Amino acid sequence: MNRPFLIAQISDLHLKAGQRLTYGVVDTLGALRRAVDHLNRLHPRPDIVVISGDLVDFGRPDEYAVLHPELARLEMPCYLVPGNHDNRQHLLAAFADHAYLPMSAGAPLDWVVEEHPVRLIGLDTTIPGAHGGQLLDSQLLWLDEQLAGRPDAPTLLILHHPPFISGIGHMDREPFINASALEQVIARHPQVERLLCGHLHRPMQRRFAGSLSCVCPGTSHQIVLDLQQTAPAHFNLEPAGYLLHRWQAQQGLVTHNAVFGEYPGPYPFYDAHGLID
Numbered sequence: 001m002n003r004p005f006l007i008a009q010i011s012d013l014h015l016k017a018g019q020r021l022t023y024g025v026v027d028t029l030g031a032l033r034r035a036v037d038h039l040n041r042l043h044p045r046p047d048i049v050v051i052s053g054d055l056v057d058f059g060r061p062d063e064y065a066v067l068h069p070e071l072a073r074l075e076m077p078c079y080l081v082p083g084n085h086d087n088r089q090h091l092l093a094a095f096a097d098h099a100y101l102p103m104s105a106g107a108p109l110d111w112v113v114e115e116h117p118v119r120l121i122g123l124d125t126t127i128p129g130a131h132g133g134q135l136l137d138s139q140l141l142w143l144d145e146q147l148a149g150r151p152d153a154p155t156l157l158i159l160h161h162p163p164f165i166s167g168i169g170h171m172d173r174e175p176f177i178n179a180s181a182l183e184q185v186i187a188r189h190p191q192v193e194r195l196l197c198g199h200l201h202r203p204m205q206r207r208f209a210g211s212l213s214c215v216c217p218g219t220s221h222q223i224v225l226d227l228q229q230t231a232p233a234h235f236n237l238e239p240a241g242y243l244l245h246r247w248q249a250q251q252g253l254v255t256h257n258a259v260f261g262e263y264p265g266p267y268p269f270y271d272a273h274g275l276i277d
Helices: 028-041 061-072 088-094 137-149 179-187
Strands: 005-010 048-052 078-081 111-113 119-123 155-159 192-197 204-208 211-215 241-248 252-259
Touching: 005 028, 028 061, 048 155, 048 192, 061 088, 078 119, 078 155, 119 137, 137 179, 192 241, 192 252
Parallel strands: 005 048, 048 078, 119 155, 155 192, 192 211
Antiparallel strands: 005 241, 111 119, 204 211, 241 252
């Protein structure tokens, strides 16, 4: 493929059933519909979409039943990992047509997709019943083996929990438990271009093991940017956003932060006389 390969990343959909508002305030279904419409209209259109967890709000079958047809409207393949609001068993039952997902709901939902110009590895960082994240020793061994098997393939890791402290007090109280162990694995494999994360509902970046960990904003509500240790668990309705990752072998991977919605513009910088004064 000579043209750039485009990966759109969305996260933290928190979908509910029965037209209910999330936290009594947020129309997450309407937000997801606007996000899907926006991605389908992009020119050039993304080649794939990855979704970094918290697909629904309580992991219920009726929530996944609402989610599946909405994601089916995407005009490109999509790949997903669970977040701490998800339920592995119910997710697998609803997305049985997603052949890349493992068959067993008892184990973490880790997967590999090999068919694109960049290799995708999905990692299930969830701890059932908990808010924070981790990767089991068995998952880290599996990841190490997968990365060692194709050292020359540019690779994206998709996971829900970012493996670092954000500085936002209430989100750091249950952090990624064994981030240092993950860091040691990734440091051995320089082909890892990005860790694509969610969970924090804000665009965020941190250098990690010689790679870059990128956090995607939410498709609806965002966590308040409050860097106090005593920061309460608050959200607001800042513009919803996504990440657009542009891969070209000669130029590497460039990540753009973008927002959903319509805004005034575009306006020109120049007219017939040059730079507009």
